[in-house]
Amino acid sequence: xxxxSTESILPRxxxxxxxxxxxxDTWTLEFEPVDDHDDFSFTPGQFNMVYGFGVGEVPVSISGxxxxxxxxxxxxxxxxxxxxxxxxxxxxxxxxVRGPYGTHWxxxxxxxxxVLIVTGGVGLPPLRPAIYQLLANREHxxxxxxxxxxxxxxxMLYTTELKRWRARFDIDVETTVDTAKPGWHGNVGVxxxxxxxxxxDPQHTKAFICGPEIMTRFTIxxxxxxxxxxxxxxxxxxxxxxCGNGLCGHCQLGSVFVCKDGPVFRYDQIQPFLSKxxx
Amino acid sequence: MVLADHPFFKGxxxxxxxxxxxxASNVRFEQEESLYREGDEANNFFxxxxxxxxIEAFSPKRGAxxxxxxxxxxxxxxxxxxxxYHVHFGARAIELTRAISLDGKxxxxxxxxxxxxxxxxxxxxxxxxxxxxxxxxxxxxxxYDEGG
Amino acid sequence: MTARKLIVDTKGxxxxxxxxxxxxxxxxxxxxxEGAIVYDNITALADxxxxxxxxxxxxxxxxxxxNDERVFGYxxxxxxxxxxxxxxxxxxWQANRGAKKIQAVSEKEGPTEKYAFIGARSCEIHAIAxxxxxxxxxxxxxxxxxxRRENTFVLAANCSHASSNCFCVSMGTGPKATFGYDxxxxxxxxxGSHFFVLDVGSERGNSVIESITNQTATEAQSRAADHVSDxxxxxxxxxxxxxxxxxYRNYDNPRWIQVADRCLTCGNxxxxxxxxxxxxxxxxxxxxxxxxxxxxKWDSCFTVDFSYIHGGSIRPSPMSRYRQWMTHKLxxxxxxxxxxxxxxxxxxxxxxxxxxDITEEARAIRESEKTATAESGGMKIxxx
Numbered sequence: 001x002x003x004x005s006t007e008s009i010l011p012r013x014x015x016x017x018x019x020x021x022x023x024x025d026t027w028t029l030e031f032e033p034v035d036d037h038d039d040f041s042f043t044p045g046q047f048n049m050v051y052g053f054g055v056g057e058v059p060v061s062i063s064g065x066x067x068x069x070x071x072x073x074x075x076x077x078x079x080x081x082x083x084x085x086x087x088x089x090x091x092x093x094x095x096x097v098r099g100p101y102g103t104h105w106x107x108x109x110x111x112x113x114x115v116l117i118v119t120g121g122v123g124l125p126p127l128r129p130a131i132y133q134l135l136a137n138r139e140h141x142x143x144x145x146x147x148x149x150x151x152x153x154x155x156m157l158y159t160t161e162l163k164r165w166r167a168r169f170d171i172d173v174e175t176t177v178d179t180a181k182p183g184w185h186g187n188v189g190v191x192x193x194x195x196x197x198x199x200x201d202p203q204h205t206k207a208f209i210c211g212p213e214i215m216t217r218f219t220i221x222x223x224x225x226x227x228x229x230x231x232x233x234x235x236x237x238x239x240x241x242x243c244g245n246g247l248c249g250h251c252q253l254g255s256v257f258v259c260k261d262g263p264v265f266r267y268d269q270i271q272p273f274l275s276k277x278x279x
Numbered sequence: 280m281v282l283a284d285h286p287f288f289k290g291x292x293x294x295x296x297x298x299x300x301x302x303a304s305n306v307r308f309e310q311e312e313s314l315y316r317e318g319d320e321a322n323n324f325f326x327x328x329x330x331x332x333x334i335e336a337f338s339p340k341r342g343a344x345x346x347x348x349x350x351x352x353x354x355x356x357x358x359x360x361x362x363x364y365h366v367h368f369g370a371r372a373i374e375l376t377r378a379i380s381l382d383g384k385x386x387x388x389x390x391x392x393x394x395x396x397x398x399x400x401x402x403x404x405x406x407x408x409x410x411x412x413x414x415x416x417x418x419x420x421x422x423y424d425e426g427g
Numbered sequence: 428m429t430a431r432k433l434i435v436d437t438k439g440x441x442x443x444x445x446x447x448x449x450x451x452x453x454x455x456x457x458x459x460x461e462g463a464i465v466y467d468n469i470t471a472l473a474d475x476x477x478x479x480x481x482x483x484x485x486x487x488x489x490x491x492x493x494n495d496e497r498v499f500g501y502x503x504x505x506x507x508x509x510x511x512x513x514x515x516x517x518x519x520w521q522a523n524r525g526a527k528k529i530q531a532v533s534e535k536e537g538p539t540e541k542y543a544f545i546g547a548r549s550c551e552i553h554a555i556a557x558x559x560x561x562x563x564x565x566x567x568x569x570x571x572x573x574x575r576r577e578n579t580f581v582l583a584a585n586c587s588h589a590s591s592n593c594f595c596v597s598m599g600t601g602p603k604a605t606f607g608y609d610x611x612x613x614x615x616x617x618x619g620s621h622f623f624v625l626d627v628g629s630e631r632g633n634s635v636i637e638s639i640t641n642q643t644a645t646e647a648q649s650r651a652a653d654h655v656s657d658x659x660x661x662x663x664x665x666x667x668x669x670x671x672x673x674x675y676r677n678y679d680n681p682r683w684i685q686v687a688d689r690c691l692t693c694g695n696x697x698x699x700x701x702x703x704x705x706x707x708x709x710x711x712x713x714x715x716x717x718x719x720x721x722x723x724k725w726d727s728c729f730t731v732d733f734s735y736i737h738g739g740s741i742r743p744s745p746m747s748r749y750r751q752w753m754t755h756k757l758x759x760x761x762x763x764x765x766x767x768x769x770x771x772x773x774x775x776x777x778x779x780x781x782x783x784d785i786t787e788e789a790r791a792i793r794e795s796e797k798t799a800t801a802e803s804g805g806m807k808i809x810x811x
Contacts, residue, residue, distance in 0.1 A: 010520055010533045034528075053524050054712035054719045079737035094529040096522070121423030151423045178418050182342045185373050188333065189347045190417040197352055212422045218413075240736050242708040245567035248726070249705030250733060252751075255759035260566055276678050278747030424738075 011096035016089050022157045027087040031072040041069045044129035045264040048099035049244040052085035059241040061126035075125035101244045103264045105130040105208050114142030114205040118219045120149035120191045123211030124157050126236050138170050145172040145198050149191025152177050153184050195222040202227035210236040233267035287354050295396050302382040308372035317369045321358035322384045330376025335369045357404045359383025432644040433625045441472045442639040447543045452580055456545030464504030476501050483590035485782025499546050499614050502590040503772050507701030511542050512575050519721045543580040549601035550770040554701035560764045561704050583608035587655050592773025594663040600770040602659040613652035624652035665786040674758035682791050687746035689781050694727035696775035702768050728752055
């Protein structure tokens, strides 16, 4: 048990180092700690509670390299008052950060397996640290496949990185969009359509899924059609979070707290709740 | 036999496969070449061996709009099975594409005579249509919208 | 817990109060205010609901005069001790901002208030233990709760009768207090005498009782106290057999829709419930925008906002929110914390404006399965 002393309720203070607008509503911000002795570290899949002064706090996945935690990277989509305020921050401005919280992608437990990553929209940021970790230890894994769907080509995140990964021979990258303008020569269609012919062996593959819940449900269906079993499917879930540490009750999904039992779940943990409405 | 390898034709009797092979030929489309245009007579269906094909609609202002892309292994074209036997959406190769083309006109006639073959083909095309419909429905949901 | 039973009279009880105050405890006890039992600061025996009892029903509570001087004749009021240990509003921290820089300031760690809870019921003690599990035994704990809890002195009062909404026996939480108290009293009024039989529950309780006038209880007096507890009639029941699995199987039971027709989603039940722990965290600034504070306050899963994430609420319908509350209280709580979340105090029934009865709802859902079994020709409905 990690006792939450008053000192650790107090958040750390971070300063914006860099702000990069990815799409019309999404920014990637890089932060550095104001306190030089910061000992922050995280595992892929975890999130922070990030505070915009006077506006409020939101949970945001950590999107940076877990081996370089001093460069704290958050990709934020502007969907409400707090996220909008965070997206508009300029270099030098400060935020507070509490965390890291939550469970992580089973990257280490997947050693010896192939890894299939299915994601869409802003589901990619929480997976990027896992991809970094997989590629940094490439020889320990079988095939690595990334399937990424976005609304339009303009809504794709991390386009430079995607290009870099595509150029590698040790990771398969397939992207698709829901709609495209003329000139787009890539795939058009929902990301689930990429699964039937993705190159992976269902018997020896772990699947990491992050994206809108409908996408998640249909992805799981397609994966099961191909023979991937429930203990090999991992999903990142999202619910309303206020405290981030399991005490305020908001993020409950059935019997689990998304902030501390998740956000990364093995599918069978949440299977009974995913199919029910309004849980 | 190349057809027998493809999952779409799995389970057909050897005789049926032989007949289909008789209606089949290898085709190739260069990048940007049309397989067929909206309104064309629907005389063929295709099994894509390699490449990428865009299903599209043409708008005067927006040009050709890609609705969905199909690639290796996908089956393309079912309008040849249903009157008035015209295609409703165009298909254009967006990469060099090699496919097997099957003569729909000839097959139609045969299916009327041989209902067994007709039923087998209907089953398989229904499955393809259901898959496309489900994928289209998901596309319509605009999943990545903030409400997702 | 010592086997030795002691008795004090009303003067002795007042001595006890005075001694606790001398030792720095703020006495919090039941008082009569605006027709209800309200936990407030007390100093004297006279502050307590002397001569009052209560009658409770679905959506109703009336205080009535008893025809004697009993002090602890009421059962439970709309409040519980959680408002002292887990305050309705608490500031978590403050921050000031310069041009760009933020400076966070933690709450001053002053001396924590020492409370003495006067007249805590067995069900309430169980509720405190349940909240202890939530706030102290999870992966993260609440230091404010811990500090207040460690300093709390509990003087329990064993019930002399039950309200018509009590169902503590079903929940295994009463009517007699068996743990979690420093001292527990049973009030006896018979043949003109009025005394309190005391059980000592801790060293702390022992050290207090030693310093006031007391006598060892006689056999007869001990028996009289036992008789008071034995005579408590707890009439409502809730069948807890496999209740978690029952609720997990019945997410789609039409009964939820029926309840939703009646439920106003007012959230009263969550406010009066001694175990509900949901809270909201919100930030405020002053007009200059340079000073910000973060506060925590009680929240209720009955609000639409509770489950809101960008784009919409997960539980927009009243049906889903009532289902969430009840399934959590009786079912998922067990998976989360190892015990039921309900102590059978009946407050949610009494203070529901439309008198929704959690025991009735549980019964109806259980019955509906039996009906379904009968209709399907006796085939057993297996676990989902």
